[in-house]
Amino acid sequence: MVATQSQETTAKRGFQMPHIYVILFVLSALAALTTYLIPANEFQRVEGPDGREVIDPDSYGPVEASPTSILEFITAIPRGLVDAGEVVFFTFIIGGVFMVIRRTGIIENALDRLLRAFANRRLLLIPVLITLFAALASLIGTQELALVYIPVLIPVIIALGYDSMVAVAIALVGTTAGFTSGVLNPINTGLAQQIAGVETFSGAGLRGALFLVMITLGSYWVTRYARRIEKDPAKSLVYGEDAEAEKQRLYSSGAEGEAKRMTRRQKISLLLSAPVLGVTIWGVSSQGWFMIEMAGMFVLLMLIIGLVSGLTPSTISSSFSEGMRSVLEGAIIVGVARSVAVVLEDGQILDTIVYSLGNAVSGMPGELAAVGMFAVQTGFNFVVPSGSGQAVVTMPIMAPLADLLEVTRQTAVLAFQLGDGLTNILYPTSGYFMAALAIGGVRWEKWLKFYLPLFGLWVAVALAFLVFAQMTGWS
Template sequence: MKKFPNAIVIILSVILFAWILTFIIPQGSYERTLNETTELTSVVPDSYQQEELPHLSVFDLLLAIPKGIVGRADLVVLILLLGGCFYLIEKTGALQQGLNQLIVILAGKESLALVIISLLFITGGFTIGLQEEIIAMTPILLLFGRSIGYNANTIVSSSLGSAIVGSSFSPFNPFGVVIAQKEAGLELLSGYEFRLIVLAIASLVWIFYILQYSRKNRIEKSVQKIVTEKLSFRNKLILMLLAITFSIVTYGLISLNWGYNEMSACFFVLALTCGCIAGFSLNKTTEIYIGGFKEMVFAALIIGLANGVSVILKEGMIIDTIVYGLFGPLQHLPPALSAVLMMVSHSILHFPMPSTSGHAILTMPILSPLSDLIGLSRQICVLAYQYGAIMMDLIVPTNGATMAVIALAGTNYKNWLKFIVKPVLIMMGIGALAILIAVQIGYS
């Protein structure tokens, strides 16, 4: 039996397929306007027109690969710097000693550990849209999981999966809900009460599913020497600084409009500081830090390559045609059916448009007036985007973060799909039910 393609081969295949589609799908585009105040580019509704332009050449196909990596340069840098930071902290012994303490404390309470991990990442998802940052944490999470008898699927679903569930059902995800509401002309964070209720239900179901799966798929606990002495002062200080840095980054993302570069700077400083606290020389600190880069290069490359798909579809002038074809027919259907199919259409569109914020900016200006025409509130239009698009981050091979995490976990994409499709469909079922209830109660 042939070995299933790895993440890079899959993404390169998708890039090739996207290029072939540019010869099949008619070219076309919407007009766009730039808001000089917010610096956001919006799509003008009802402005779609087909165009006849030269098709992308084979050389354009090849150029999409470096262009995709350059286009995600800030995220690639974050993955390298954050990964190097965690690698250096691991070499100080602080993470191992802290991990040993956790294993001792949680002995016989493995299910509680899984619930805590899931809740932490759900919180990270619904507050700051945590996703790519999990890549650097994955090796440590997997080590912890093996030490308490959980396989890779359990750990990835309780970390990355929980974060994406939190992001999808969030009342105020800054990269999802806030941008979508802004583009839909809604008051920011309006309608959060209904979203909070649905988030609570979805989170409980998700955690219950993970617990059920983990009980049926336990693995033998990895044998390792458990050092039970108390944390040293140096290691306590290092772990405390790690927690403080995450708190600062969270505040910056929510309140200071920070991006990946600001996060990268914070973790770069943290790494150098922790090296000094551990007693490493500056030479040794930087050498270990660079060693951490090597661990993350594969994941960073996947992130950049995945962006190549969007480059092809945009330069091939077919992404707007896909949007037009998916959402145009909905205006002829009953409101409740239109709302659910809008969610499904968002799920399909997320394959070629895996950027959460980019997806919202592209579709909301088109769908908001369409919702008015159908008789749906714009809040429901945003719900359809949330529940349909963001949940697909766990499935679409164009999502670099997911592909990088499962690659680090040693799981191929085929096996990951077999595991994750069922819980994602359950979550989307909850989303569809919430949308139908929203239509019935006149949620706006």
């Protein structure tokens, strides 16, 4: 029977997507080739808002060509791993921490309670969580929190009868909808408005409407998929994969018999861990903490829960290693993806690309200019998949360009938000996104099948909002 299923799968496949390592290696090679074709130019960097370096749009000029050498190319992946070390090791630590917590039995007990609470209204959990995650991302501007949500969601969502794709989608769709709309987001909206000389967080009304539309479409798409696999599990995009089968075995037993009760030690460990989580949220939202600090707090959380729950130091250590092994491939993918940007930076052509994209928009008629800016930001996000990084590079050019094209600077900021946010969970060069897929056990090509239709819907919404902003002179 296994052989028959394998033959059927092979027959259906036809074209098979290459491994993500192959895709990223080809992209790195193409990036290296462009360093021989595109002239090296550079903008001078000056101090901008909050002490950040931004480009001086009037300082563009040629620099000595630096095409990628053979040594630079063959070391691009190791250097990418070093450059992306923060995300790589955060991925390892999250994998290890949640394996230790699972070993304590706390997840199993919590699952039993959730299953009983949502047994008759499980689909309702999807839009509720997406809205919650979107609201948090829209306020504190941290899409990377999806890395924290996913390992918690997977046992819950699978126990409710769904799959890893639903768990990953809830986290990524929710955080992306909130981050992109950026109602009060300091990372993309606030910084871009400061660089563009627009009053910080002005125009929140239109962004609020965008927020509602995006979470509505996102909730619909995830719920639609969940309902489909609820009726027929074979329609799951991760159906039949070994890792998914193992998770289904672990978590899909259901709430049967008597309700499970936590031990006294488990309850105490959860009480002691609550302040750690509180401090982590405080640090991320108000102290500028990022992955290093978050990783340290999660190690502390693991030790508290593991030791107080009764695990020995040796059991904690072996479980931590097992968890890190489970996310090994995905963590390495993050560094390999970074190699593309490393090659482009070596060749000193990033500024040339920005300048050329700006010139492309300048030739557009006014009614298409806002849409052109969105296209530029969408393209540039492939090589600089960072909200703040993209803002400091592109907004000093796009803001004065908007004046020339009779597009309000507020609209230019919105084009930046949309171009940056929507592709953060599409491009394989986005480090946190690839780490999120690794933690969730979802391959990039499977995610594409799920996300591309929703991406198309969101792009249509983006274009509609940009055209509306242009036509009304939104400021």
